[in-house]
Amino acid sequence: MVEVSTSILSVKKGEESKTFFALETAKTDYFHIDIMDGKFVEKDTYDRMIQNASYIKRISSLPLDVHLMVKDVKAAIDDFLAVEPNIITFHLEACKNKEEVYEMIQYIKDNHCKVGVAVKPNTKIEEIYEFLPYIHMCLIMTVEPGKGGQTFLTDMIHKIEKLKKQVEEQNLELDIEVDGGINLKTAPEVKKAGTNILVAGTAIVMAKDFKAIIDELKK
Ligand code: DX5
Numbered sequence: 100m101v102e103v104s105t106s107i108l109s110v111k112k113g114e115e116s117k118t119f120f121a122l123e124t125a126k127t128d129y130f131h132i133d134i135m136d137g138k139f140v141e142k143d144t145y146d147r148m149i150q151n152a153s154y155i156k157r158i159s160s161l162p163l164d165v166h167l168m169v170k171d172v173k174a175a176i177d178d179f180l181a182v183e184p185n186i187i188t189f190h191l192e193a194c195k196n197k198e199e200v201y202e203m204i205q206y207i208k209d210n211h212c213k214v215g216v217a218v219k220p221n222t223k224i225e226e227i228y229e230f231l232p233y234i235h236m237c238l239i240m241t242v243e244p245g246k247g248g249q250t251f252l253t254d255m256i257h258k259i260e261k262l263k264k265q266v267e268e269q270n271l272e273l274d275i276e277v278d279g280g281i282n283l284k285t286a287p288e289v290k291k292a293g294t295n296i297l298v299a300g301t302a303i304v305m306a307k308d309f310k311a312i313i314d315e316l317k318k
């Protein structure tokens with residue numbers, strides 16, 4: 100079954116409350132929280148996302164899917180554990196070596212949270228293979244991380260297929276999440292390639308009917 104994780108990055112200021120309630124009613128499976136530090140990527144959404152995530156935690160029982168686009172992974176994990184996420188995903192590219200990747204995986208697990216590792220479009224998918232047995236999810240970026248509303252990079256389909264094959268070969272239980280430029284046009288191919296969690300921001304938030312688009316994405 101395919102699940103939908105709605106990125107709240109593009110929710111307008113002042114419309115948070117009504118949008119979050121409407122997304123829950125429309126049965127998003129997760130709230131996807133995009134944390135940017137102004138270093139790993141240009142934008143800085145850090146404080147706004149702490150506020151939004153804490154607010155969602157108070158009003159909703161839906162799981163939080165935290166996507167860290169930050170350089171200092173450990174500090175961000177510490178900050179975001181407070182909102183009790185269901186899963187924390189950090190970028191492979193933010194770590195200086197393999198040891199640090201293993202350390203972050205363990206640190207998140209020690210704090211009773213599921214672990215995801217994300218790869219940017221230019222990172223070879225093979226780089227993540229050795230970590231797969233230790234994580235719950237791999238997030239494949241289908242745009243350059245940094246902002247919402249970008250165009251899906253079609254080359255990434257091949258990467259998803261490769262990962263799916265690897266997951267099957269290693270006989271693992273692993274979620275494959277895809278993030279960036281997902282909409283009703285791009286979703287079918289992405290699902291066919293093996294993704295089981297779709298992140299969508301603008302496609303959902305800009306839609307008139309949240310329920311209709313979420314239902315369609317899940318099909
Ligand atoms: C990009 C973020 C995504 C993105 C999704 O850096 O990680 O979550 O905002 O937004 P859309 O669906 O608009 O590409």
Ligand code: ZN
Pocket residue numbers: 106131132133166278298
């Ligand atoms: Zn994201």
